[in-house]
Amino acid sequence: MITRIVMLRLKDAFRNEADIDAIARQTGEVFEQSALIEGFSIGRPSDVHTKREWQLLFTLQFRDQDALEAWRSSGLYRVLFDQFLAPMRLRVRATNWELAMTTECELWNEGLLSVECSAIDS
Numbered sequence: 001m002i003t004r005i006v007m008l009r010l011k012d013a014f015r016n017e018a019d020i021d022a023i024a025r026q027t028g029e030v031f032e033q034s035a036l037i038e039g040f041s042i043g044r045p046s047d048v049h050t051k052r053e054w055q056l057l058f059t060l061q062f063r064d065q066d067a068l069e070a071w072r073s074s075g076l077y078r079v080l081f082d083q084f085l086a087p088m089r090l091r092v093r094a095t096n097w098e099l100a101m102t103t104e105c106e107l108w109n110e111g112l113l114s115v116e117c118s119a120i121d122s
Helices: 017-033 048-053 065-072 075-084 117-121
Strands: 002-010 037-043 056-062 089-098 102-107 111-116
Touching: 002 017, 002 065, 017 037, 017 056, 017 075, 056 065, 065 075, 065 089
Parallel strands: none
Antiparallel strands: 002 056, 002 089, 037 056, 102 111
8 A cells, every 4th residue: 555645835825724625625526536546635734833834735545656656647636736736836745655554543532543553562
């Protein structure tokens, strides 16, 4: 499983709550249209320090690197990143990660958190 993490910094004119909500919603609608994306999350900063630098976070899960590369060359990707987001974004930072097996653990104060199985045994 490959996870792509994309952080998006918006231009000042688009950093209001209404625009951020609309961008997140419309981006999610595009992600839902791709059979290449196994799952996704859209996040907002949880603290003021992060909010100064980044306004949105996308995590996308892909079956393998080939599926990720197919997504990045797809028409949906081109429309989303090169047309829809391009005029509103100031900066994009993206990284790709191959994740080991994960499981979900219930934490008494946090809800659900994915952790590696090996972390539970140590």
